[in-house]
Amino acid sequence: MEEVIENPDRIEIEVTDVTNVIKPFKFTKDTSKSSLTILNQSIENIDIHEIWNNTTLHICADGGANRLYEYGGDKRSEFIPDFIVGDLDSITDEVKDYYKKQGTKIIPQLSQYASDFMKSMSLILLYFNGVEIVDVDEYDGLSKLMNQLNDKHLVNINSYILNGLGGRFDQSIHSINQIHILNQQYPTLKNVFINEQDIVFMIPKGRNLIGYNSISDFYKGNKFPVIGLLPFSPCIISSWGLKWDVRNWKSSMNGKVSSSNGIVSTNGVIIECDEDLVVNIER
Template identity: 25%
Template sequence: MSKKRALLVLNGELNFKKSDLKRLISKKEIDCIIAVDGGANKLRGLKLIPDLIIGDLDSLTEQNKVYFNQHNVNIIKYPVEKDQTDGEIAVDYCQKNGFEELYLTAALGGRIDQQLANLNLLEYIYELNLRAEMISLNLEIALIGQNEKKEFLSKKGYRLSLLPQSKTVCGLTIKGCKYSLENQDIFRSQSRGISNLIEDERALIELKSGLLIYVLEKLE
């Protein structure tokens, strides 16, 4: 049985064209498009209809709210004063409704506090035992956890940065990149994993303990 996959469109910068986003939806076999509050405005701009709009709706324009109501989009409204971000609420919805893989877009750009909160949202998703990727045009961000391996295939020439999310990442191995490591520890307070370059058709990242954010970027 295939895994249920959701695309979460947040309220940052959405640098996909309509055709690019539709291609992503098809490639990732997305089952449900969820607009997180102001993310619905982004989709309206691309003339795409989400399956669900969720959040406190303080960023959703009244005009777009009317538009999506006319298109029978399911809208779940939460109070403005709450203990969670709209992104976290959307993740909880996905977890309760059986989604196992989440793809987040429009998660970067805009307010710096929201960007940091969205990056930390990857760890929240990880703690729920779900898989997640943050995707922008030419950019992919995700987590690698304890005893996990991550392969990058056909990504030669891409920039790859590794940032510890935990205080220490133990037993890190990097293969297929300009700067390789074998069973080394790296630390959140240092920048050793920044700006590597994939040089082989197959690159491998492996760690024994800790939590690591990777940033994969296609260079122009």
């Protein structure tokens, strides 16, 4: 039976029988295998210092290099990416020459059968799983190297992506579609989109804990941060730790969707679902 439970503005939940733990705010202090990808959208209103300093691999997807170059200003030497990858139809010659002189490795990938975002994700998977990235064919060399991952036990990677869900609506939907595909093919790659307003990520079917130390770690407002649970396909959701918790709640894009809910638990949120969900949390 479906049920909706309204909670006080602050509660503590019991964390039991969790099958998957997701820590979307770990970039505040991440010592694991972690990456930051900068896409070709404005980052001028995002403070990237903390996430840059707490990630070990830095990638610009084509025109994302222009955005980083502009962001850095007279301190751009503090933000030198390890790689620039893509079809390179957006990056300017000035930016390309600057980063090349600073030691950035530039990897042209001219194929139009993958987005620059997906080319970046391939690079991340190859890099952290020990596949040597040298003499890469400029058309689709990264895609070909991905075949080498079939025989490997893939490591856990925290992948943070600046923006990617702003700009054109079709590009935002495509990005969501791609993290869904990546989650199914490479579940050890944990992707988190970081925008000016919120953080967006995917949780797999099962009983998931969205973990954090304190709400104040990621939200400075007076009430509670907004959360949305967006289904890819019809699913049944139960939650613990939201302002309006649900039990056995049927959700779909042509039915009910839990948007504008709130996080009230001080020690994490549990989401149980029988299909993958996209989650957005207000920063």
